Amino acid sequence: MVSWSSHRIIGQVICGTYYINIDKLIDDAFGHDSSRYDIEKLYKLYKTVKQRYGEQGLCYAVLHHYIDRLSDIIASEFSNMVQHINSIDKSRICEIFIEDIRNRLLLDPKNIFNLINVGDPRRLFNALYRFYSGKRKRRTRSTWEDIILSNFEKMKREPYNNMVQELKDVVNTLVIKLERNFNNIVYLVLTDKEFETTLKRALHAAFMKITSVTYRIAWGTYMGSEEEIEKIKSELSRNIEELVKTILQCFSKPNY
Numbered sequence: 001m002v003s004w005s006s007h008r009i010i011g012q013v014i015c016g017t018y019y020i021n022i023d024k025l026i027d028d029a030f031g032h033d034s035s036r037y038d039i040e041k042l043y044k045l046y047k048t049v050k051q052r053y054g055e056q057g058l059c060y061a062v063l064h065h066y067i068d069r070l071s072d073i074i075a076s077e078f079s080n081m082v083q084h085i086n087s088i089d090k091s092r093i094c095e096i097f098i099e100d101i102r103n104r105l106l107l108d109p110k111n112i113f114n115l116i117n118v119g120d121p122r123r124l125f126n127a128l129y130r131f132y133s134g135k136r137k138r139r140t141r142s143t144w145e146d147i148i149l150s151n152f153e154k155m156k157r158e159p160y161n162n163m164v165q166e167l168k169d170v171v172n173t174l175v176i177k178l179e180r181n182f183n184n185i186v187y188l189v190l191t192d193k194e195f196e197t198t199l200k201r202a203l204h205a206a207f208m209k210i211t212s213v214t215y216r217i218a219w220g221t222y223m224g225s226e227e228e229i230e231k232i233k234s235e236l237s238r239n240i241e242e243l244v245k246t247i248l249q250c251f252s253k254p255n256y
Helices: 004-014 020-031 041-085 091-108 112-118 121-131 134-156 159-181 182-190 195-214 225-248
Strands: none
Touching: 004 041, 004 159, 004 182, 020 041, 020 195, 041 091, 041 112, 041 134, 041 159, 041 182, 041 225, 091 159, 091 182, 091 225, 112 121, 112 134, 112 159, 121 134, 134 159, 159 182, 159 225, 182 225, 195 225
16 A cells, blocks of 8 residues: 555646545545456446546546555565565666566556456466465465456456446556656655565565474464574565565655
């Protein structure tokens, strides 16, 4: 999640305006971010935003979802990187980080706007198996396959098909602007006051993955000493803190 103040700054850059009432609609009125993956909730948001704020409002609503997902994707990337910190090519760390999160954002299978933009569920299925690989993610993949297919079938029918055609143009234009301003937007997300909370979830995910291998978690019980567990937590926390500092050096502070 990203603070509304950062949504405002990014909105002014990408859409030429911002609407705090749209932030409230997305985060509160329709269930937090549910219009990002539920086409019925999206249709309700679409009708409300279009009626009240027009095309610029639609741009801002779509952008809100992309930025919130970018925050989650960045945190997930940190979780993945910190687990393989010793094998990362430090000379290419900026290039790898930026390329990975851009690819994940623009083919994110958990974002209905990518389905609207590419118009082919198979491309999102490929991304799903790429970004959520392994036996532990089988249930996640199955769940999102069902969601993607359900949304895709509904997109062909009334009343959703007209909305999809209009949003496709909005998303296409927005994605071009996102890519043009990508590094600046990533910097704003990394320095956002809400990002620390998202990062803590990523740290916990990394900890669970590492300890599940190291200590063979069985039925929620760690098979290792409390001191060993705390040592891993502390080391992970230090590594991810250093990683964030390193990644921040990849970017220049934007002039807005």
